[in-house]
Amino acid sequence: MTTVTTTPTSGEAEAVIIRRAQPWWQLLWRDKFACVAAVWLTVLAFCLIIGPELLGDTATQLNLRARNAVPGLENGPMWILGGDPLGRSLLARLIVGARNTISVALTAVFIAMTVGGTLGMVAGYVGKWVSHVIMRLADVVQSFPSLLLAVIVLYMLEPRVGNLIIVLATTRTPIYLRVTRAEVLEIRERVFVDASRALGSGRFHILRNHIAPIVAPTLLTIMTVDFASVMLSESGLSFLGIGIQPPAITWGLMVAQGRNYLAQAWWLAFFPGLMIMFATLSANILSSWLRLATDPVQRWRLETHKKEEDDK
Amino acid sequence: MLHSSIALIGLIVAVFFLARLTGDPTNLYLPIDANLETRQEFAKLHGFDQPSHVQFVKFVKGIAEGDLGFSIRKQRPAFDIVLEAYPTTLKLAFTTMTLVITFAVTVGALAAYKPRGVFDRVASISSLSTASAPDFWVAITGILIFSVALRWLPTSGMGDGIEYWIMPVTVLMLRPFGLQVQVVRASMLGALSSAYVKTARAKGVRERRVIYVHALRNALLTIVTVAGDQTVGMINGAVIVETVFGWPGIGKLMVDSVIQRDYAIVQAAITITASAIFLLFIIIDLLYVALDPRIRHR
Numbered sequence: 001m002t003t004v005t006t007t008p009t010s011g012e013a014e015a016v017i018i019r020r021a022q023p024w025w026q027l028l029w030r031d032k033f034a035c036v037a038a039v040w041l042t043v044l045a046f047c048l049i050i051g052p053e054l055l056g057d058t059a060t061q062l063n064l065r066a067r068n069a070v071p072g073l074e075n076g077p078m079w080i081l082g083g084d085p086l087g088r089s090l091l092a093r094l095i096v097g098a099r100n101t102i103s104v105a106l107t108a109v110f111i112a113m114t115v116g117g118t119l120g121m122v123a124g125y126v127g128k129w130v131s132h133v134i135m136r137l138a139d140v141v142q143s144f145p146s147l148l149l150a151v152i153v154l155y156m157l158e159p160r161v162g163n164l165i166i167v168l169a170t171t172r173t174p175i176y177l178r179v180t181r182a183e184v185l186e187i188r189e190r191v192f193v194d195a196s197r198a199l200g201s202g203r204f205h206i207l208r209n210h211i212a213p214i215v216a217p218t219l220l221t222i223m224t225v226d227f228a229s230v231m232l233s234e235s236g237l238s239f240l241g242i243g244i245q246p247p248a249i250t251w252g253l254m255v256a257q258g259r260n261y262l263a264q265a266w267w268l269a270f271f272p273g274l275m276i277m278f279a280t281l282s283a284n285i286l287s288s289w290l291r292l293a294t295d296p297v298q299r300w301r302l303e304t305h306k307k308e309e310d311d312k
Numbered sequence: 313m314l315h316s317s318i319a320l321i322g323l324i325v326a327v328f329f330l331a332r333l334t335g336d337p338t339n340l341y342l343p344i345d346a347n348l349e350t351r352q353e354f355a356k357l358h359g360f361d362q363p364s365h366v367q368f369v370k371f372v373k374g375i376a377e378g379d380l381g382f383s384i385r386k387q388r389p390a391f392d393i394v395l396e397a398y399p400t401t402l403k404l405a406f407t408t409m410t411l412v413i414t415f416a417v418t419v420g421a422l423a424a425y426k427p428r429g430v431f432d433r434v435a436s437i438s439s440l441s442t443a444s445a446p447d448f449w450v451a452i453t454g455i456l457i458f459s460v461a462l463r464w465l466p467t468s469g470m471g472d473g474i475e476y477w478i479m480p481v482t483v484l485m486l487r488p489f490g491l492q493v494q495v496v497r498a499s500m501l502g503a504l505s506s507a508y509v510k511t512a513r514a515k516g517v518r519e520r521r522v523i524y525v526h527a528l529r530n531a532l533l534t535i536v537t538v539a540g541d542q543t544v545g546m547i548n549g550a551v552i553v554e555t556v557f558g559w560p561g562i563g564k565l566m567v568d569s570v571i572q573r574d575y576a577i578v579q580a581a582i583t584i585t586a587s588a589i590f591l592l593f594i595i596i597d598l599l600y601v602a603l604d605p606r607i608r609h610r
Contacts, residue, residue, distance in 0.1 A: 143544070145589075147552075148548065152327065152570075242570065252448075273453065277445050
């Protein structure tokens with residue numbers, strides 16, 4: 001690489017290197033939308049970790065004076081978003097519900113990424129025949145509408161949280177599989193892989209030490225988008241009554257329960273849905289930021305954002 | 313084409329065997345409170361007491377003859393019930409996809425024309441929002457605002473008037489529209505910065521022609537791929553939209569049959585849906601050939 005610096009573009013190359021030294025939080029700070037999204041996701045992460053311990057009692061505590069209470073401060077700060085038909089605090093239930101909603105989606109996405117990534121590396125690196133079988137299986141899963149697949153499987157198995165996670169993970173696995181395989185097919189032809197092979201490294205060593213680190217950032221970026229869509233699927237299933245079952249609290253389920261009181265207490269269905277929307281929107285915004293930030297070719301768009309606008 | 317037919321067969325086989333593996337099939341067909349005698353009688357009548365490979369041969373024969381089981385709840389062949397539900401969903405999906413493609417191509421192309429302009433920003437934020445919105449919630453909020461509060465639109469049901477179609481179609485459009493705008497924008501950006509567009513401009517071709525003929529034609533391949541996936545995904549949306557708005561389509565039929573435990577209908581619906589998707593993939597392949605001369609000449 002150093003031999004190239006003698007070319008006339010050396011000044012530019014240097015500038016690029018200096019700009020790349022910018023830490024990620026500065027990049028994040030420059031993109032205000034991504035910044036808000038990251039803050040919101042952090043808040044949700046707190047709800048996920050300590051929500052049920054902190055407010056678990058409040059969320060199930062009945063308060064007959066606050067039955068279908070209108071949003072406002074009359075019944076105390078916990079009822080600021082109103083109360084449900086049993087007088088339970090909607091705010092507390094939203095915070096407690098974050099754990100189920102988010103952890104199901106996170107686990108499903110994580111399993112999908114691990115399984116899809118591993119299978120994708122195998123399909124891309126090991127023999128043609130194995131690759132064929134894996135890809136056809138992915139075709140079967142992917143060629144069918146995911147929600148429908150989930151409905152059918154949850155019908156045959158029981159609608160338990162574990163089954164729900166497995167179904168959601170299965171429907172998302174092909175995406176990781178395809179991306180990983182495509183990347184592996186390209187990376188395995190590069191010189192450093194040949195060099196490692198020439199030095200006598202085994203397949204497993206090459207996959208783990210040379211190929212996986214290159215594929216990982218791509219998979220992480222897909223994960224953030226996917227997290228949003230899995231969360232929507234989970235909420236949809238819970239809404240239909242074949243996802244997470246009461247008395248567990250999830251946002252999708254809360255929308256379904258609030259639907260019966262639409263004319264009397266609109267807030268019961270409205271706020272949980274808004275939470276879903278904000279969470280998925282944040283994940284989507286953050287992922288498009290990540291896509292730019294992790295892509296060396298595109299990264300300048302974030303860094304020179306301001307300057308470019310001044311030029312216009 | 314070979315690939316998708318393998319996928320189709322694989323799915324049908326999987327559905328058959330998954331249903332048999334997860335326990336007593338009479339559990340799937342009969343209500344939970346059915347007594348033992350009813351179960352045995354039912355098992356005998358429908359051949360569930362036979363070994364599963366015999367049942368499978370019978371099942372495949374049935375598919376070939378258009379016999380996909382018998383709905384016990386409705387006392388009618390499942391095939392007929394599913395076929396009756398399909399036109400509703402197809403009409404809904406077709407209307408929605410037409411609107412999605414029209415709007416998304418217009419908005420996406422305009423956004424790509426001046427990247428980072430005001431229109432581009434508005435378009436990308438709104439497309440991100442619509443792609444993130446939970447459809448069931450938008451549907452309910454829509455009912456709340458336009459039916460309960462303003463009384464402009466009917467709360468549910470399918471009718472001939474356009475007022476019955478506005479909310480279901482809008483809700484079903486949201487997510488595909490958001491995604492498609494981003495896809496159109498990205499592929500138009502790629503096309504507009506390509507050499508052939510520069511050539512066209514250098515030749516003095518009119519700007520509108522450059523965008524809508526030279527660039528769009530090349531961006532269409534990606535758009536068609538995504539649109540194909542989204543048409544398959546319409547079923548996902550239809551499940552929600554038809555349930556919320558009470559439309560008698562395939563999505564509502566599926567959810568209802570799942571909740572009422574009417575397995576014959578579920579199985580018939582899967583088989584027919586999978587076949588429809590198979591057909592759709594063939595159509596998409598043909599579209600590719602029509603759009604990309606390189607594939608045609610291969």
